[in-house]
Amino acid sequence: MASAPSKLYADDVSLVVVLLDTNPFFWSSSSLSFSQFLSHVLAFLNAILTLNQLNQVVVIATGYNSCDYVFDSSSDLNRSFENGRMPVMCSSLLQKLEEFLIKDEQLSKEEPEGKVKSSLFSGSLSMALCYIQRVFRSGALHPHPRILCLQGSPDGPEQYVAIMNAIFSAQRSSVPIDSCYLGSQNSAFLQQASYITGGVHHKPQNLDGLFQYLMTIFATDLHSRSFIHLPKPVGVDFRASSVFGQAQSEAASASDKKRKTPET
């Protein structure tokens, strides 16, 4: 019956494409350990899938040398691992993640010292957008897609152009890019991405409660965002790429920030 699926298809069905930062250089120096991070994230993904029967989650790992699809909730390839401790979905994700890391390590070559170890954010963003385009063309009935970036690595200025291209194409297809920055400084790329596409950007103060942040802010589907208030950016850093990535003195270049919201 054609009407039954459409009845099930409520406004709040969402497709979340999660870009997971797996830059080993970042994780080795982060205060939050990777395993803790993973448990937060896996629980969160589970929660999204329970919010609505038709919700979909796709996970793309953003590595240091490459990116790859690591999990797709709508695929039938989630093999059941006999592991009493883990839900089935998680174990397949972890398996794929491990394989990905092995491949990524093999691709690494000698890098000069002092280079900023940034992950391939532009690559995973492009892959996410390609997946979403495919979903758009799959038929009339499809969920509202959005992209959630869990990034901790610093911005790589050489990716500036590619990232801006991806941001504008996301804006064009009305795909909001939410971003959660886990690093120590500010990421101007993520701020710009969320600002331009109409998504939410947040930098959690307390990384132990990451799950709570994810549930409160990033689990909201697009339809509900019209009446649920989410944290707003306090001023977006629009500077061009060459001065990137470092903590700048707040008093400088006031005219950039002036015309937007004031600093609190």
Next chain:
Amino acid sequence: MANTHVTKRAKYKTTIKDPGTPGTLRMTFEKILFVPHNPKSAGKLDVEFRYIKGQKHTKEGSNKPPWLNLTNNQNGIFIFEFENYSDLQECRDFVGKVLAKGGEVSEKPTVAYPDEQLSAAEMELRIKLLQEDSELQKLHKQFVLSGVLTETEFWATRKKLLDREASKKTKQRLGFKSAMISDIKPSTDGRTNKVTFNLTPEVILQIFAEKPAVHRAFLSYVPNKMSERTFWTKYFRAEYLHSTKNSIAAAAEAAEDEELAVFLKQDDILASEARKKIRRVDPTLDMEADEGDDYTHLPDHGILREGSKEMTESQNELYKRSLSQDINRHAAVVLEGRAVDVELEDTKAVAEALAQSKQKSSNKGESDGDTSRERLDRLSRMTEIEDLQGPNTLPLAPLCIKDPRDYFDSQQANALRSSGDALGEIEQIKCGLSTQEVYGSLRESISSIKAMGLKEPIVKPEVAHQVFDALTNSISNTKYHIGKNPQESVLDRLPRKTKEELLHHWTSILELLKHFWASYPITTTYLYVKVNRLKDAMSNIYPQLEEIKGSVPSELRHQVSLLVRPMHQALDAAIQHYEASMQKRSAQSGERPNGYV
């Protein structure tokens, strides 16, 4: 028009009822002078144009006599009655011109710049720019007219704007009209059987350009052999004869009058020019061009028509001219464009100017020897047979495309070095771990989580509660302060007047700061004085900003103060620098010799 004065007979009346004193009215650019015919009468008038405010006059079609009414500053009137309306018209035009010129003077900026030679064009450009851009005008009014900045300084930073305006003016030269001259109909006077041709320098220029024989005739005959009037009479007689297509009559008259013959004959200058052009044709373009292609001067373009194979009228052939010849010649001249760009006053000047330009072009053209050598060079280059040439290997510079990452990495290194961020250093240190180690540690975490399952509990309840509280608080705070829409700017929430004032203050502060910082280091007294002026202007802005803050309703006051803060900071920095340099200067002033500031 070279009229620097106008003299007319007129009657001067002080009021409308006054019968008027007859006399002579003489107007120059400076003043109006009226001298009555009767030296004993009291109507003498000597008024400077400066005091004349406006003029009125009676209409031509009405039954009223031709009066011109001039009003002066003190609302007094001077009425002049003229003999006819054309006199009135002339005087009116003259007065209009003078008054317009006087109006222009008052538009120029009131401050005198003895050291700056401004052309009228430059002044016009500036006025135009000011009229177009109201913000620029506001700035100009605020700074230049109050003496903080001088004109030169203000415009020195806007050279690009001025250049752009100047280049917008079209530099096109007007070409000739496409209408043919032979279409110019004279005005006929039915009564006296006279035909009047109206010749303007424009038309004369065109005639000379199209018919070089006429031009040559003019230069040689006038004013030696005949007057200009006779010349043109003969010319038009020749035209008339041509138009009647009566070649027999033309031949007859030509035989009688030598000068007329010049106008009736074929234009031999044209013929020789055409021949020269043929000779200059590039053989690589057109190998077949030869003397036979020179046909524009032949009647009927050399095309033999049926029934005209007989050459019986050969002597009259000379006096025939075909329409196609005329049209082609006219078209060629129009397309060539105007050779003379000068204001044309009278025929002599026109003829000479045209002759000069022709000579210039023929000199530029060259001597025959040069052209033929050039042509031979080109010929040999163009007729190269490629197959027989040797290989043409020019030394190539290898393409060197650098990896853009070098640039970005160096920028990053610079930024890192300059920021001196402690945290950044720590992260860098840690990244000294080898790739293997880091990947290994990551994989370890994955295995540990696989083994142990997800963290239990995922998040501690206190932490969760804390986070939730903090988030809710911050969300409600920002909503209160900023508004619901993240794309909305705080400026839009202010009342329009405040917003405009703030923006204007920002642009004016930028302008002042630009000039202020450009004056350092201070090397001359001029700069010293300028810096002082700028500093005073800047100090005046503080109270104005305070005023704005006060005028805004209290809930927006915080936003406005945040917006104003960067302005304060910039001004503070400038004034601080100024004071520091003043102190340094006063400390050193003891050493400086007199007069060296």
